[in-house]
Amino acid sequence: MKNYIKIERARHNLTQGDLAEKVGVSRQTINSIETKKYIPSTVLALKIAKVFNMTLDALFELENDD
């Protein structure tokens, strides 16, 4: 699953640590999501979207192999 977290994080001037703290997970988890190694739960995806004031489908996108 493709996501635009890294871009949005840069736009909002947030570090991985800042975002991790805001949504209550570790930095490793944010890094793994950004590098597409981990697909977040719906709750976590919604929390991240809320931080950037975006909808889920604007932040996450299904790929052909999903």
Add this chain to the structure above:
Amino acid sequence: MKTNFLFPSKFRKLAYAILVLIFVFIIIAGQLNLLANEPQIKLLVKSILMSLICLFLFFIQFSKYKDDDEMMLEIRLRLVMNALLSGTLYLIISPILEFFVFDGEIQEIKAGQIIMVLMIYQILMFQMKRYQLKKELNEELH
């Protein structure tokens, strides 16, 4: 996401206390020559030791770390599943190998032994995964 099935991190200290107890128990058993005694006492000593080791490994594996979140929970659950699968395969393959390949008598597999091996497998794999994640994070930062 709440990781309710994990023990608080304090339980890791309890695990280390159990480890100390294991060493004390081994020293006392050695001093009193308990393993050379009659089979019933030998069996009792081995059972107590096995239970303490299993308890130690259990608390080590299922105590919370600071970075325990939903991703770590998923890793833990995947490892439990892998361990269960490996244990089942071992139970099936081991007697076949002993009988056909090694021409030996089929040995009874004790539950304590298999639980111990599965716990050690989970602990090692989990620590490896944590190390790998931290390494990846550091590489990303540099």
